[in-house]
Amino acid sequence: MSGRSVWHALVDWDERVSGHLRFRGTAGSCRRLAILIAHVGDGWLWLLGWGVAYALGDETLRRGVLRWVAAALLAAGVVGATKLVLRRQRPTEAPGFYSVRYDAHSFPSGHAARMGVAAFLGPLVFPTWGWLGLPCALLVAWARVALGLHYVLDVAVGLSLGASAALAVCWL
Numbered sequence: 270m271s272g273r274s275v276w277h278a279l280v281d282w283d284e285r286v287s288g289h290l291r292f293r294g295t296a297g298s299c300r301r302l303a304i305l306i307a308h309v310g311d312g313w314l315w316l317l318g319w320g321v322a323y324a325l326g327d328e329t330l331r332r333g334v335l336r337w338v339a340a341a342l343l344a345a346g347v348v349g350a351t352k353l354v355l356r357r358q359r360p361t362e363a364p365g366f367y368s369v370r371y372d373a374h375s376f377p378s379g380h381a382a383r384m385g386v387a388a389f390l391g392p393l394v395f396p397t398w399g400w401l402g403l404p405c406a407l408l409v410a411w412a413r414v415a416l417g418l419h420y421v422l423d424v425a426v427g428l429s430l431g432a433s434a435a436l437a438v439c440w441l
Contacts, residue, residue: 279422287360287420290411300416307412309405310380315341333394336438340390344382344434348427351377361417378419378427384409385431393439406431 292300308314323334357376372379384406391402410424419427 283420283422284360287414290414290421291360291417292415303412303415306408307380307416307418310384310409310413312379312383315383330394333390337386337390337394337435340386340431340435340438341383343438344386344431345379347430347434348377348379348382357420357423359418360420375419375423376426377430378410378413378423380413381406381410381419381424381427382431382434385428385433386435387431388428389432389435390439
């Protein structure tokens with residue numbers, strides 16, 4: 270099997286699995302909850318959180334926040350460059366999400382990448398409750414697929430890129 274056919278088989282599988290995980294219809298409390306969860310990965314929300322933590326934190330917290338921001342910026346750069354090259358279209362139109370207006374491409378998921386950073390660095394920066402980063406990351410990834418904003422591989426690769434960026438920043 271050639272590399273091209275492997276890629277096409279993987280994309281077909283991804284579209285099929287993602288389609289099974291997607292919500293049908295537009296109403297329901299589970300869908301409303303998914304919309305709320307999907308926004309947890311919004312960049313502006315993370316900027317606000319980092320700013321508050323930096324402003325109110327001690328020196329140790331500030332260093333952690335700076336590492337977190339550096340990892341998120343690294344992940345965002347890789348995500349943005351990959352989207353420019355691959356240009357994979359989103360699975361469906363998703364009304365109510367501002368990000369689809371300025372970012373028509375789905376692979377990899379920037380929201381998932383931010384959450385991958387949170388899953389990895391959360392416990393290091395906030396030892397008491399940072400462990401919540403992993404379940405939150407998985408919920409955001411699920412919500413983005415369930416709402417038709419991304420495919421499964423979009424969020425899986427996004428989570429991996431975020432965790433890898435966090436690991437790289439910790440090594441430096």
